[in-house]
Amino acid sequence: DAGVIQSPRHEVTEMGQEVTLRCKPISGHDYLFWYRQTMMRGLELLIYFNNNVPIDDSGMPEDRFSAKMPNASFSTLKIQPSEPRDSAVYFCASGLQGYNEQFFGPGTRLTVL
Amino acid sequence: AQSVTQLGSHVSVSEGALVLLRCNYSSSVPPYLFWYVQYPNQGLQLLLKYTSAATLVKGINGFEAEFKKSETSFHLTKPSAHMSDAAEYFCAVSLGFGGYQKVTFGTGTKLQVIP
Numbered sequence: 582d583a584g585v586i587q588s589p590r591h592e593v594t595e596m597g598q599e600v601t602l603r604c605k606p607i608s609g610h611d612y613l614f615w616y617r618q619t620m621m622r623g624l625e626l627l628i629y630f631n632n633n634v635p636i637d638d639s640g641m642p643e644d645r646f647s648a649k650m651p652n653a654s655f656s657t658l659k660i661q662p663s664e665p666r667d668s669a670v671y672f673c674a675s676g677l678q679g680y681n682e683q684f685f686g687p688g689t690r691l692t693v694l
Numbered sequence: 695a696q697s698v699t700q701l702g703s704h705v706s707v708s709e710g711a712l713v714l715l716r717c718n719y720s721s722s723v724p725p726y727l728f729w730y731v732q733y734p735n736q737g738l739q740l741l742l743k744y745t746s747a748a749t750l751v752k753g754i755n756g757f758e759a760e761f762k763k764s765e766t767s768f769h770l771t772k773p774s775a776h777m778s779d780a781a782e783y784f785c786a787v788s789l790g791f792g793g794y795q796k797v798t799f800g801t802g803t804k805l806q807v808i809p
Contacts, residue, residue: 585737623799623801623802624738624784624799624802626796626797637796672737672738674737674738681726681728681743681745681788681797682728682740682743683738683740683797684740685730685737685738685739686737687735687736687737688735688736688737
């Protein structure tokens with residue numbers, strides 16, 4: 582079975598540009614999570630969805646960040662405009678109701694110059 | 695609210711030696727506890743989980759962890775380290791009831807295995 586799929590794996594962009602990260606969760610999973618990982622702050626939960634509905638976005642750092650889940654098999658995390666401090670590895674994870682364990686994708690390494 | 699504390703951001707062991715990675719949790723109710731492993735340039739992968747059944751939990755790759763309520767600990771062990779165990783390990787906690795409960799991750803412990 583395919584795991585969580587993220588694209589692109591690497592993204593290099595310039596400050597001020599829009600960045601869109603994509604995620605395809607494991608089929609049948611009803612929870613989807615976006616995390617950011619940096620050396621300084623570790624692993625941070627940005628937002629999570631249940632059945633395509635955003636449940637908790639309290640971890641989204643600023644209005645420059647937005648996330649959508651238009652259907653059960655696709656989610657995006659958008660940063661507009663991007664800033665150098667957004668440079669990090671962004672992970673998508675999915676899970677099933679009642680199990681609490683999460684299955685992580687390989688991550689997108691974002692570099693904002 | 696719940697939290698986990700991982701003692702030691704870096705741990706070094708010799709190949710063949712015991713691996714012990716420490717995790718202490720704080721939770722107002724009986725928790726679910728997890729250990730994840732992250733290899734370089736990869737996402738986190740579940741090693742094992744405790745969900746209020748047996749207190750000694752066995753996971754993949756020969757790892758195990760013991761839930762000790764009196765010590766609020768969930769330390770990860772492996773009897774004999776292998777070079778392939780070099781990775782970063784994350785302890786995590788969630789509340790143990792009802793629907794989905796937010797998972798809180800620790801800050802991670804990087805394990806170095808010395809040949």
